[in-house]
Amino acid sequence: EKKEDLAARKLSRTNLFVRHAKTIYVFSAFFLGVIVAMSFIFIFFPDTNLFSLQTETIRGFSTASAAQPGDFWRYFQNNTQVMVLVYALSILFGAGSVFVLGWNASVIAVYVGSVSRSFIEQGFAPGAAYLFGVPLGLGSILLHGIPEIIAYFIAGMGGGILSVGILREKWGGKNFHLILKDSLIFLVAAECLIFVAAFIEAV
Numbered sequence: 001e002k003k004e005d006l007a008a009r010k011l012s013r014t015n016l017f018v019r020h021a022k023t024i025y026v027f028s029a030f031f032l033g034v035i036v037a038m039s040f041i042f043i044f045f046p047d048t049n050l051f052s053l054q055t056e057t058i059r060g061f062s063t064a065s066a067a068q069p070g071d072f073w074r075y076f077q078n079n080t081q082v083m084v085l086v087y088a089l090s091i092l093f094g095a096g097s098v099f100v101l102g103w104n105a106s107v108i109a110v111y112v113g114s115v116s117r118s119f120i121e122q123g124f125a126p127g128a129a130y131l132f133g134v135p136l137g138l139g140s141i142l143l144h145g146i147p148e149i150i151a152y153f154i155a156g157m158g159g160g161i162l163s164v165g166i167l168r169e170k171w172g173g174k175n176f177h178l179i180l181k182d183s184l185i186f187l188v189a190a191e192c193l194i195f196v197a198a199f200i201e202a203v
Contacts, residue, residue, distance in 0.1 A: 023157055030098065031153060034105035035112070036134070042113030043120075043130050054110040072202035079148060079194045083155045087187055090159025091166075101156055104149050112137030147200070151193035158186025 042051055086100045116133025120126055165179030 023161055027101070027153060027157055027160075031101055031105050034102055035109045035138075038106050038109035039113040039116070039134055040130065042110055043116050043133075044126060046117070051106070051110045051113075054107045057107055058111055058114070072198055075201050076195060076198035079151070079198055080191065083151055083190050083194055086152050087155040087159040087190075090156045091163045093163075098156075100152055104152060108138070108141070108145070108149070111141065115140070145197075147193045148197035151190040151197065154186050154193070155190040158183040158190065161186075 038051075082100070089099065112134045115137035116126075116129045119129035119133050124132070161179055162183035165176055165183070170176060
């Protein structure tokens with residue numbers, strides 16, 4: 001108990017990212033791993049019908065009408081609702097944000113996989129198409145998609161660390177208050193990114 005108390009005091013004197021470094025590493029590895037693995041399956045096993053929902057989602061984005069400046073608040077409200085859902089799921093189920101992060105990662109994987117397939121259709125070898133297509137596909141959604149995805153990512157981490165804090169820390173104790181503050185900082189940061197993403201999408 002003395003060792004645990006000492007470790008908690010040391011963590012309280014570090015910055016936000018150091019305190020939750022392990023959580024950040026795990027979520028980052030999971031998100032990137034899903035993108036790499038699913039895009040690989042999408043490219044090298046094209047006959048599978050596993051990604052029909054993701055394909056329809058991407059097709060819906062591509063056929064949507066051009067965004068107007070007045071759509072900003074609609075984008076902002078919709079994305080905020082998703083972000084709050086991610087945060088709530090993470091608090092209630094601990095790893096609940098994995099579901100939303102996994103879905104977003106799978107959609108990105110199918111998108112970058114489609115970019116890679118276009119290289120294959122141009123005569124590139126599948127391996128070369130994969131190496132070129134993944135970074136090019138990710139780069140093409142950088143402006144709007146990345147802030148939005150990172151916002152969900154951060155909201156999931158905020159809810160996840162609060163869920164762990166509720167289970168492991170004394171309710172109302174000093175460490176619990178510290179975790180609660182960190183969780184709210186993550187949530188506010190996520191909302192700021194949602195604002196930026198909605199603005200980019202609407203302009």
